[in-house]
Amino acid sequence: MELSPKTWFMPVGASSIAGEVDWLFYFITWMSVAFFVIVTACTVYFLFKYKRKPGEKPGLTIPLHHNTVLEIVWTVIPTILVFFIFIWGFRSFMGLFVIPAGAEEVRVQAAQWSWTFRHNVGGSGNESKSNNLHVPAGRPIKLHLSSSDVLHSLFIPDFRVKMDLVPNRTTSLWFTALEEGEYDLYCTEYCGEKHSRMLARVYVMPEEEYKQWVWDNAKVATGKEIYDTKCSACHSLEAGNSEMAPTWHNLYGRTETLSDGTTIEVLDDYIWESIRYPHLKIVDGFEARARMAPFPKQSLSDEEVENIIGFMKGLSDYKADEASEDPKP
């Protein structure tokens, strides 16, 4: 399907229904312009033609009270036109509400003044949570909408969709994003003092990248929880090492010097090793510090280690596609 172009001031139409909505817009616009021009032209013509000339004595006009045929004509024609507009508009409207089967589902929670988007991760029961909306291109997406405080409304101008979020009720909307890219999403129902700061981005990505994102993002969230309970006493997240241990800020992908003088790139393998057998390779400067206790499988499962690595990647500027080795599937 073609993207409807950015015409006049309407933003680019980047969803499957945008084309239809835009056509309706232009149809009504041209009809309105024609109607306005005809009516105004008649008025102006009459004003010039029948204007009383200065100094002219008021001659008698025609005492015309009505004309039934004319009145019927100018009632029937607009009636036909507006019903046509109704039918067209309503067909598109129902299209916006009938959600295709097999749509990817995302749960949206609005609150003063932020958005939270939750995705299911495979069949794992875990969820992937973000303040921005990530969706695959070319596939119907269904958003389940709810609000935790006041009314909000979700609007993605480029997709031509909008729906209110109501506390204690679930509403929904769907769209199919046509092309990869970034789009704006914002709240259009007045929701209080910081209404003008309630916005998010929509990232439309290829199917594979989306799946990877959901997976990685879920790891990040779980990884953070593990970090908070098991790692945060020694490892900081700020720039600059603490006294106890190397910081995780920008750690993934960094080249560290070890206590024996060799260097190592901090990637999955080294992190795995440092969690299971921390004493084997110690970063230079930390030999004399308190030793980190090893985490065998009984206290930290393989999956949990993956989550920690996912979380660390999120803290790093290191680009995944530059990585020489793939993370474990």
Added chain:
Amino acid sequence: MSTHHAAKPGFLGRYVFSTDHKVIGLQYLITGVLMAFIGGYLAYVFRMQLAFPGNSIPGFGELVPQQYNTFVTMHGTIMIFWVAMPVLLAGFGNLLIPLMVGTEDMAFPTLNMLSYWVFFLSTVVLLGSFFVPGSAFAGGWTAYPPLSADGYVGTPFWDGLGGHLWILAVALEFVAFLMGGINFLVTTINMRAPGMKWRRMPIILWMLVIAVLTFVFAVGPLIAGAVMLLLDRTLHTGFYNPAAGGDPILFQHLFWFFGHPEVYVLLLPSLGIICEIISVFSRKPLFGYRAILYSTIVAGVLSFVVWAHHQFIAGIDPRMSSFFSITTIMISIPFAIVIFACIATLWRGSIRLTTPMLFALGAIAEFLIGGVTGIYLGSSALDIYAHDTYFVVAHFHYTLIPVVFFGGLAGIYFWFPKFVGRTTNELLGKVHFWLTTISFNCAFLPLFILGIAGQHRRVFDYSAFPSLMAGELTMLRQIATYAVIVMLAAQILFVVNVVISFLRGPKAENNPWQANTLEWSVASPPPHGNFDPYPAVYRGAYEYSAPGRSEDWWPQDAP
């Protein structure tokens, strides 16, 4: 002949606590016009903020988000309830109804006086709310809960006294208009002069009666809704509180069940004014009197079943939307008919482009734009895109400004000689018209474009939205703001014209426009008690250019 003549009231009784419909009408009119300047000032402040975010505003200072929300809320509230209603309905209704039906005063003069003073009290309460701790209400003029109903967990933002006072002021005002409305109905139904049959009434009387009936039927649910809101705010009941089993959508239904008919309550009196003026200055009978009348009745009835078009995306059943979409689109047809009728009245007339005529014609041209853009919003798929954007803001300003300001000013210029007894300056009036028209279009056409570009409403500043900060959109916001300033400044001409004409304008004749309706048969200004003796009516209001007469008008009361 009238009990009014018995006692000579003093200054207070004559001009302040007067029971005379003309004084009360002028009180409503003047209060409304003064409130318009307050509403205009608020618009100036927030338009400056939108055009030049973060800058200090000349004549105000720096605006913070909460003040912005208060100003937007109060601008809407004041312009609809404290300008449009008192000027169009209460002002012109009081001035015109007893004179046009041919009687001495309203049916219940004391109730009428009470109506104005309750309205005055509501005005004091509303303006006073600016000065309470936390300032005036900031929940939007539509006051949607849960935001407007403080006390719910998670919404401790609007717990000021301002919100209570806002509800109180609106409720008081509706009480005032109900008292006035009863007078309008009883006077028109029971006190018409002999011979003033229903079909002979000037169309504006019909419009006023239908407007009042619409108001009276619609206002109950809103007052109920407002009381529940007040209870939620003060006693922490749970009518709209989801956590207590309430439903915030309920308020939207109650509000718009009133809110949409309200638009027609304002529109009808204004259309009446426009019809009268166009007929008089075309020297022709109003074209299609009956068609206009039936259209108006149809519109009045339809106006009760269009409200949910405000809620297409509020989570109502989409099948329900189909019904409201049909009715919304249908309601444009009666108004198209009225406009066609006005234009047909011009055909083969002998047209004089006086100031009132210019404002009446301007109102029609601008209202056309408001009307056709309503079709975009009635078309449900497009409404989803346009909802809560500046397209809607532009649309309703293109309906309300022609109706309230152009129609209202047309009426003021038209009847000024009658009720003040002096004539306004035509040149000043025409300059006022052209400046107002040009600046109005420059202020609000850009808002359609901004809305189409996706700019949403009630936003303090757009700096967080890169797509809305594009150069051409920023420029459009600034053009709109400059135009608003010109538009407000142009109203100084109106004030100057009115004040100078009031003090030393040329004395007006009884019937300066050679019009037919009864008010032009009495002195300018009409004396206390209006008619002596009572008039008798022999014909309809639009016998212009009747064949066989030397004059081209034929007053209703001329034998």
